[in-house]
Amino acid sequence: MIQKLGTPSEAPAGALRGTLARARRIWRMSAGICRALLWFAATLAALLVLALADNLFDLPSVLRLGLGVLAAGASMGALCAWVARPAFWRINDQAAAVYLEQKLGQRDNLLINAVQLNARTASASVGGSNEMIRQIVMDAGTRARELALGGLWERRRLRIVAGASAGALGALALYASVWPDYAANALWRYTQPLAGIPRISRTRVLARPAERVEVLAGERLTVHGLAAMREGEAPREMALCVELPEGPRRIPMSPAPQPNAELIAAAGSPAHAAGFVYDFPNVNESFRFTLESGDGVSLPCEVQVRAKPRPTEPELELAPPAYTGLEAQTEPAPAGLVHALPGTRATLRFGASIPLKEGEWAGPGGRAPLQAAGARWSVAWNVEQEGAYALTLVSKDGARAERAFEGQILLRADARPAVYFENKSPNVPALPGGTVPLALRAQDDYGLKSIRLVARRADERNPQESAGWTLLKQWSFPVPGEKSIAEVYALKLDPAQFVVGAAYAVVAEAADHAPGADRVTRSAPLIVRILTPEQMGLQADSPFRTVFEQIQKLIELQTQARGKTVTVGEFLEEVAKSGALGKRLASIRDDQSVIRNETAKLTAQVESAFPKERAAQTAPLVRELRALHDGPMDRAVQRLVGGEQVSGAGATTIDLLQTERELQDEILNRLTALLGSLGDLDREPTKAKIDLKDEQAGKRLREKLEATQDKLKDFLDQQKKVLESTEELAKKNPDDLTEEDKKKLGELAQAEADWAKYFREAFTDLSKVPDQDFSNSGLAEEFNEVFQEIQKASEALQNKKTEIAVRNEEAGLELAKQLETNLEKWLPDTKDTEKWSMEEPQGEFDVPLADLPKELEDIIGELLDDAEEMADDVEDVSSSFMDSMDKGAGWDAADGNISNMSAKGVTGNRLPNEHEVGGRSGEGRGGKSSGQFVEQTADGKGGRQTPSRVTPDPFEAGQVDDKSQDAVGGATGGGKESGVAGQGLRGEPPPETKEKLQRLQGQQAQLRQQAEKIQTQLKAYHLPSSDMAEAIRRMNKIEEQLQAGRGFNLRQAHSQLLDQLKDAKQAVGYKAEIDLERSRELPKHVREKILSGMQAPSPQGYQDLLEAYYKALVETDE
């Protein structure tokens, strides 16, 4: 800054100052403008370069972001730090003077000198003349006034940078005008680098939904795409690119019949467009997708999945109808199953996965809104109809879930009660006047309401008709009622009500408390047949026989007398007219008198004839006879005293006759009843006899048990001896065993071998299975079988057992590539006595697959060998040798241990050995084979029982027509598919069969669940359930085997299971009869013990058990 000058004239100084100030301004402005123009040009150039780079190279978003930020930062930084900087330059007078002189070409430094000298003067410590300084300043001022400051502008530079700016602007404008889309695209891509804006392309791809869409979890989402082209054909393919957690997935979209209209409109109705569509059937996770078609990509779309409300921890409270007397129960209900009686009040309570606003229950019979109770919701309804129900939930944020929870309502039937008589036989013969005990039992699942005992005279044709039933007895039970009742009713067969000789049907009716009509169940009728005197009979040796006959006689006499009375009564007019009335009445009186007298005699006879020991038995008889004698019999006589004088047929006479008949009826009934009671008296000794028999039966039972116990003791002793003897043998050295010891060992070993036969596996065999190629799965169409009958050579000529052990040097392979030789074959006439044993080959051989003939030959003969006799010394050893035999296969048909690929083996008449063998062959006999089956059919030729084992043979194409039913062994896990043996197939099944087994497993599981349900009910009814438990255990076993794909003995398990279920059914049905028979035929002392057991104190040590037992009886078992 120029300091203000002092004494020298201020005018030149002022001019100088002014000029310098102007110079400063010009300097700043020039620099600023240059810089601004340069910055502008650079910025535009950078924009252009970036835009072109993106257009050409489709820069990644990250790079664009980086470049954009970098460019913007650099630009702003340059603007602030460089372009604007000249405005803040501190330019002093000296600098301004220098700049001015330099720019305007002033070389004499006048201005700078003036500025500097002026500054010195001001500081007042100046050497030199003030006059000189003043002069210099004056000159400088004058010069300053004369200077044209226009030269200070950097015109050239300004022109250059302006040109550059213009050029940059022009280039950018050209780019933007020629390719506006590209420019705009680049601009958007740089300004929103992470927005996924695609590069401009010829193909415009639009998507709907676009940008962002919200979907409820589990809902469907349809994506429409449109590929539009200004010119040229629209692409025929579009892919939906989904970004999944495991990586991007590219899914081809299907062409849409019509492009989506909205997309067409958005695209501006392009000339060429193609529509595509893709359905996500079930969206559960949020994801992002774009559509790609041709060279175009759509904007990305975010699919946000919103959770649907769903119920959590549902529980169901079921309040049964009041008549059941049951309390409400609450249980978790994850499946929503409501299984309840009609009339039950069901309440479903649950929480919600997200806060709910409202909801609704819809089911059979209507709808109901949900009720909120704190954090949980509930809905209640009455169970009246079966059907499905569902909950609709609406969350607070508006998400609506239809059928968020579904369940099923099943009506539990309230079964009608069951009632039945516990009498042994439905036909009960009874004596008139006697007593028939009717034992009945009634049960109901929820509670009995009443039991009625009714009877009527049996109509032989329709004993069940409801009309005319007489109520004998009724028992009523208030709500909830007993679930099980046993009652006994003593039916007294009063001759006045129950006609002698007639049959009466007695029926028990039970009703429960369940509402509705027709809740009454009737038992099967019990037919009580009243015996006639003729039908009555005592035992031949009965002591009451005479009495019986005499009473019968009295009855006869009384019947006759009654008959007379009836006759006189009916023909009273005629008899009175004939004057015989008195006689008739007298006759009746006499008859009655005889009856009375006979009765007296009989009474005396009974009193005297029977010993005092029977007094208790005969006393009622005597009493009745006396009562009859003194009662109606005497009155019947007295009424007719003076009867001879009766002559008229008036009311008196009629009354007399009526009364007499009534008396006679009473006498008859009572005499008949006496017969019945006499029959009871007669049976008591029979009952005693029964007791005697029972006691004998009990004694026999005890004897049997004791005998069995002795046998068990013997068995235990024998087993102990066996164990001891084997222990003794084990202590001995093998060399010390005697012949007897060896024989003993052999017997034991044989028994063990029998058991282990099916499961013993020769450990070495599978490691020696040769490598076989199973490429060719062809089957021979025909198989010519020849049966040969061979006469077995005599035992004396049988070869002794030999081992043919062959080392590698002695072995050779033919490895025939073609089959040209067909040697004759025949069957041997001796048993297999050779044991073939070959050393394992050292080299590896690839056996050729010779072309097999379309017809194979077989020779079958009856087996000479017996599996039991084939010990280890004739069983061949497995070998890895495999050959393709042509010339060497023929003559004597014998077994060996070389697997052969030329299918020249025959079934033969020797039992296959226990070694593993491969190769190619027809059916042959069953044994441990792991080769290839090349015959179309299998008939079952028997063989060895083989264990199941997994061999390397693969599953092959081709199905064998298996007609065999032999269960000779298990599968190997490979081979061709055929049938199954009668007992099922052990081992690994073919893949198709395995799939079927797994489907069966699902069905079996459902059956098992039903069985478990039934078992629960059986337990609840205290009915036999052990058979059902066993059936369920077998079902579980079958399920396990099916799940594992094992078909072992499936058929056998299935039929055993069916038997078990039938047993369970029978057990339930016969339970009452079994109980009855047990109770009737148990020895008397056993019955008494059972009955008295209730009153007796608990035995020592059993108190807890008994307490638990009674507790279990009392508690409800659901």
Added chain:
Amino acid sequence: MKVRVAVLLLLLAAFARGAERRAGTIRLSNGQEHKGEIWFQGSEPRIYEGEGAAGGRFVNVKLEEFASLTFFIRTQSTERPWRFKNAGSDEKEFLPGEYPVVELGVEARLLSGQTLKGHLLNKPVYIRTPDGENPMDYLEQKFHLKFQMQGEVGQKAADLVYVKEIVFDGGEAAPEAGNGVLTGTLKGFGALQQVAAYGIDRMRAYEGKVLDAAQGTYRIERLPPDRYDFALLTDRGIWVGLSEQAATAADARPLEAGDEAAIAATLAKFDDFFDVQGVIAVRGHREAAKVVVHQRRVKEQHDEAGLKGQELNRLDIWTWHMRTTEWHINPRGRANLFRYFEPRGGQPRPIRLLPALGGCVLDPAREPEKQWSADAPKE
């Protein structure tokens, strides 16, 4: 070099837990192409390397070792159905029609650089591709790799469709490498008579050639990449370099006391040509235990006279595994080291273990010929 090392390490690591599936392409002879994830079901593919029925060898190859498999028609013929006219007669009767028979060879290129040529024992191969309808699911297909294909009557060879090529993605195959060679000098063991190398991962033995018995020089050729236990037989004895290493298995259970006795007890039940069998040593783990088994035929055999008073012996390494409680020999688990004769009634040569001879890693791609020498230990 780095690629080779990486491939070897990859292979070794892959042996530990076999690859379940590998991405690749299956091309059929009719031009169809399927891309997806490929795997073989069950046991490893087995290639018979070599031509002709004898002189070759079976090689097990794991899925993760393959770079590619190329199948080609080795022989092709048109046959007529036939049958023998009569039993016992060589005369053939031809039935109407013709059918093609094609035998396929295979060239298997391994990641290690080896190429196996021969034919493949039939094997199913599976491939799965993403399901177009449900992006979360897969479509699975199965193809049969066959050695011999026989068509129906009336078909032509061109009608038979076969897998022509399987190419696996990733894992660039190392440059062409042949089989490896183990060679060396064994000093102080006696006059060398036989040498063998036992491949631990492939569980098979390879016979070697004695170059100079007195000097103890040997050579074992055609060895694929593997770890090897070395064994030698001299006039003085047998030495087996039984290392602790065994075939790699996931979650391998270590051997425990009593395992050797249990294996010996099971071995005693074996019915074999050799009537005397015994366990010499067991190493490894319970999933793949290497059991040195010595076998001897004592009883009389066919052509006993031809033996001239000698007894036939074998020394094998068998691979066993334990299931839950029982030991079982692996199918194809027998590998023969030596077959030799001892004078009947004489002193048999002792069998000794020398772990220093075992555990030799051979990577032919990196080191085609490896020196493996040893000096006899001082006794």
